[in-house]
Amino acid sequence: MTLGGFLRRAERMYGEKGAALGQIATEARDEALYLILFSLGLPLDSDAAVLQRRLTAAESGAVEGVLRRRLVDRVPAAYITGEAWLGGLRFKVDERVLIPRSYFVEILPGQVDPWLGRPGRVASVADVCTGSGCLAVLLARHFRAARVDGIDLSAGALEVAAANVRRHRLSGRIRLLESDLFASVPARRYDVILSNPPYEPSAHVDALPEEFRREPRMALDGGPDGLDLIRRLVRQSAARLKPGGILMIEVGGGRAAFEAEFGHLEPHWFHTQDGSDCVCLVQAARLAGRQARARS
Ligand SMILES: C[S@@+](CC[C@H](N)C(=O)[O-])C[C@H]1O[C@@H](n2cnc3c(N)ncnc32)[C@H](O)[C@@H]1O
CATH class of the missing domain: 1.10.8 (Helicase, Ruva Protein; domain 3)
Known part of the structure; x- marks a missing residue:
């Protein structure tokens, strides 16, 4: 044949x-x-x-x-x-990581730079829930003066991320850290925090086709309403952003739930080609205001 x-x-x-x-x-x-x-x-x-x-x-x-x-x-x-592409770059993947397909690839850098005073001056970036490290690599290649922390709770995922950081010759600027969100990350404030966290409601994960259930459950499962990690990340980011910094989160189908809970932070929703517009940006000043209100 x-x-x-x-x-x-x-x-x-x-x-x-x-x-x-x-x-x-x-x-x-x-x-x-x-x-x-x-x-x-x-x-x-x-x-x-x-x-x-x-x-x-x-x-x-x-x-x-x-x-x-x-x-x-x-x-x-x-x-x-054993491989996948994102943003035209090749990444090593295996069963320890989510297969790269984040919406961030559509948004970086064109829709993000206008939110940063001087994108060329961005010095510190965090990719929380880095998985294969694909977004950390894209970020380091765009923000050429920045040091990037790639954070993940899975030691296995971080081994794959390390291979990708080496493959793209970025070991000098990307540091990989094993941590539950920021819990074990040394004190540092960032210009940019980005995350594609697990955001599927647990019941949705159970109903996914078998191919998707072969991906690590901890890369997909965002708890009962999908917002478990997102909630904690928003809370923790207030103390981790520099003034003028930005937090960006991919929330998948959780946009309405995010708006209901965090609408007061005035999130900006980026446009994505499929119209889901499920990646948002929150400015440090809004998070700081939230903290101040919580204290008073
Ligand atoms: C949706 S995947 C995203 C991977 C990668 N950023 C991408 O876009 O392809 C989510 C990642 O979050 C990690 N993760 C789950 N819970 C975490 C936690 N509490 N703290 C840090 N990382 C976590 C998982 O191990 C997984 O690698």
């Missing part, structure tokens, strides 16, 4: 097996082609002529094995290949 023939068959199988998409691709054809090229060791930017390539028996066996892992065993494609 040709590679193109395998691709058509794989595409059909994605439908028949009810494979869930959305972790590295939204179209079955794109994900199947990626897996086929990967399993044959062919370049991902191969041109259309590759579809005519006739597969040897050994190559057919390799492709079938990979498709079986993906469609029968339900292993996410990125865990099979």
